Amino acid sequence: MSSxxxxxxxxxxxxxxxxxxxxxxLGDVLDHEFEKTDTIFLDHGGxxxxxxxxxxxxxxxxxxxxxxxxxxxxxxxxxxCTSQWSGTVAVDKSGHHxxxxxxxxxxxxxxxxxxxxxxxxxxxxxGITKLYKWLKLTGGVPLRSGKDPIAHILFIKKIFPxxxxxxxxxxxxxxxxxxxxxxxxxASNESITLHWVTDNRDINNICYHDDLxxxxxxxxxxxxxxxxxxxxxxxxxxxxxxELGLSESTRVVMGTPDIHSASIGSGAIDDFxxxxxxxxxxxxxxxxxxxxxxxxHNMGAMPSAIPGKYLLINEQDIAGEALNFLKDNxxxxxxxxxxxxxxxxxxxxxxxxxxxxxxxxxxxxFTPWLNGERSPVEDPYTRSGFYNMSLNTTRAHMVRxxxxxxxxxxxxxxxxxxxxxxxxxxxxxxxxxxxxSDLWCQxxxxxxxxxxxxxxxxxxxxxxxxxxIGSVALGYIKFDEIPExxxxxxxxxxxxxxxxxxxxxxxQYQAIYKxxxxxxxxxxx
Numbered sequence: 001m002s003s004x005x006x007x008x009x010x011x012x013x014x015x016x017x018x019x020x021x022x023x024x025x026l027g028d029v030l031d032h033e034f035e036k037t038d039t040i041f042l043d044h045g046g047x048x049x050x051x052x053x054x055x056x057x058x059x060x061x062x063x064x065x066x067x068x069x070x071x072x073x074x075x076x077x078x079x080x081c082t083s084q085w086s087g088t089v090a091v092d093k094s095g096h097h098x099x100x101x102x103x104x105x106x107x108x109x110x111x112x113x114x115x116x117x118x119x120x121x122x123x124x125x126x127g128i129t130k131l132y133k134w135l136k137l138t139g140g141v142p143l144r145s146g147k148d149p150i151a152h153i154l155f156i157k158k159i160f161p162x163x164x165x166x167x168x169x170x171x172x173x174x175x176x177x178x179x180x181x182x183x184x185x186x187a188s189n190e191s192i193t194l195h196w197v198t199d200n201r202d203i204n205n206i207c208y209h210d211d212l213x214x215x216x217x218x219x220x221x222x223x224x225x226x227x228x229x230x231x232x233x234x235x236x237x238x239x240x241x242x243e244l245g246l247s248e249s250t251r252v253v254m255g256t257p258d259i260h261s262a263s264i265g266s267g268a269i270d271d272f273x274x275x276x277x278x279x280x281x282x283x284x285x286x287x288x289x290x291x292x293x294x295x296x297h298n299m300g301a302m303p304s305a306i307p308g309k310y311l312l313i314n315e316q317d318i319a320g321e322a323l324n325f326l327k328d329n330x331x332x333x334x335x336x337x338x339x340x341x342x343x344x345x346x347x348x349x350x351x352x353x354x355x356x357x358x359x360x361x362x363x364x365x366f367t368p369w370l371n372g373e374r375s376p377v378e379d380p381y382t383r384s385g386f387y388n389m390s391l392n393t394t395r396a397h398m399v400r401x402x403x404x405x406x407x408x409x410x411x412x413x414x415x416x417x418x419x420x421x422x423x424x425x426x427x428x429x430x431x432x433x434x435x436x437s438d439l440w441c442q443x444x445x446x447x448x449x450x451x452x453x454x455x456x457x458x459x460x461x462x463x464x465x466x467x468x469i470g471s472v473a474l475g476y477i478k479f480d481e482i483p484e485x486x487x488x489x490x491x492x493x494x495x496x497x498x499x500x501x502x503x504x505x506x507x508q509y510q511a512i513y514k515x516x517x518x519x520x521x522x523x524x525x
Contacts, residue, residue: 008461008470009062009075009246013054013083013173014477015039015103015280019459020061022070023467027265027485029460030070033061040100045107045146051089051306054173055180059243066245078251079236080470081179082462083174085257086194088152089194090232093168093469095179099160102152105317105371107362107380109151112158113142116150116217124295131295137199137209139291140300140313142216145372145380148194148219153218156226169224170275171419174255181252182234187224189256190303190311197223198303200291203310206303229256229305230473253473256305258462258473259283263304263311265465265510266429266455267486269479271309274417274425276410276444276452276463278434282319283375284413284423297376297416306479309316312417314375320434322368322384322402323350351439359446361389365509366405376416378516387512399418404502407447408509412446427451429488432463438490445492447502456487 006032012019019486021032035057040048066073086104091097094452102108119127125144126134134141142150149170157164171179172191179185189206191197206226213220222466227233231254241248255261259277263285266275274286288310293300297314304311318325327346328334343349365387372380386393387400418424428450434440435458445452455461471477477485 003506005075006476007071008467009076009079009250010263010466010470011058011081011177012466013058013081013177014258015084017066018054018058018061019463020058020065021463021467021472022065022076023464025274025471025474025515026337027464027468027471027477027482028521029457029464029467031065031068032463033065033459035061036329038104042468044070044372045110047103047105049103049316051097051101051176054177058177062244064241070420073245074247076233076246076250077474078253079246080141080253080466080473081174081177081414082258082261082466083172083177085191085259086148088149088175089171089173090156090163090167091169091171091176091179092166095183098163098167099174101173101176101361102155104147106152107146107372109155110144110146110380112154113146113148113151114144116154116215117142117144117492133211133215135293136198137201137212138193138196139200139293139302140196141295142196143298143374143378145374148196149375150195150197150216150218152193170222171224172257173249174257176223177253178233181236181240183235183237185224186227186233186254188229188256188305189226190229190305191257192223192226193302195223200303203303203308219369227254227351228307229254229260229469232473237361242359255466255469256480259285259315260305260311260460261465261469262431263287263465264306264468264479264482265461265463266431267483268429269306269482272421272423272425273429275431277432278392278406278430278440279432280317280319282316282406282410284313284410284417285314286417286425288312288421292420292505294416294420298378299375299416299420312419315412317371318368318384319406319409320432322366322370323347325370326398331395350399351437353396354403355394355439357396357400360501361397361401361404362392363505364393364401365408365505365512366401367509367512368402368405368409376413377513381521382513382517383524402449403443406434407444408506410444410483411448412510414450425450427453429453429455431455431458433459441490441492442495445494447506449494451494452492453488454490454492456489485492
């Protein structure tokens, strides 16, 4: 098909807000608009967002984007959504949400998920019989930290039984957006994965499994039916088309969670081709032709958005968000000591400050475990810190230490990713907001000791991936054509002068976790 004049409206609902973009059928992002939303932090590990805020932000961003008249509205053939993953929206039969969305950072369900994973004989806290069944059928196990949707649902069931009873379906954020767009209740094969109730052994026939649903202690009728990421689930509702300013003939493609869309938008489509994401959180993933799990380091191959392929899934809770934490709590805190003048572009200033500090940061080490960690250790109790501070430590040291600490965390993950796939990732594509920094990309190249290849417009990888899924759904492109359509703007090679220093510091980085994990557990349990 000719793809010169047709487009997808791609929506990426991130933790900090939605990005709405116009994407060509070949994956070119014409432009995007972003609208910030708020995250609500509660006691006892609660982290929520308001779905009404999501929708208001999406409408505002979409209207701003479409008002630019970049393309005729009639040439936008479909909408495809991607979103933050591992969240839960409880909705009634009319499609109205019954409470705030529980996000991927929420751990209030930990006690409840531990009850369903327990057993007489345990491995890593899991009952051995249950562990075997989950690993055999799904390729993974529920996080005992309580951050999976299965834990969210159990939390609602136990703490808010009336709300659980009144819930028609529990939906992932992306699937909630599709409900808003079409009025239809579906999940994609990969968005449902972290509920741990599907049989993933046959990648071409993902389906709910009665034994897993029984083990989870949740009701099948409260879970949505399953679709492929490329399925067209219907036209957009008339009133929604009018609200967004789209044609009523616009179709809605099922879409996929952010990890999966980023994998496609990064161009790392081929088996074992790696991509590194440095955004709010972080991950290091690759597609695989088979199912394999590393229980001890919390990673495994799960259904991907590409038919016939698995995706090696892992996630690190905090990456770029550590810089925001530094900015909000140490640089510009809202307290009596707040400076009267703020730098216009604080991240540009961060880069300039960090560049003045030598590699290795004068042996100052930062650990980015501000919200616990998922991979390569599942540890909700571990916490962040600056180690080896002295009277000579400056704010510039702290900024560079954050850059390096996030990269050390990535190297920690790389170690076990390569062990699982039994291959060395010689070239790794990098995406996400953190990838905009040349310095941070070079630090990653030096610490990981790998060539880092930056995808052009790295912050647009998710919407690009969503747009390409829409294009595949409409028959304009095939998944295996995407790598040749992916552009890179810079390549960062390891600096041999820094390898020995970073190797030494990485050993100390790992030692910090090993020697302090029990202290963190005693303090935070």
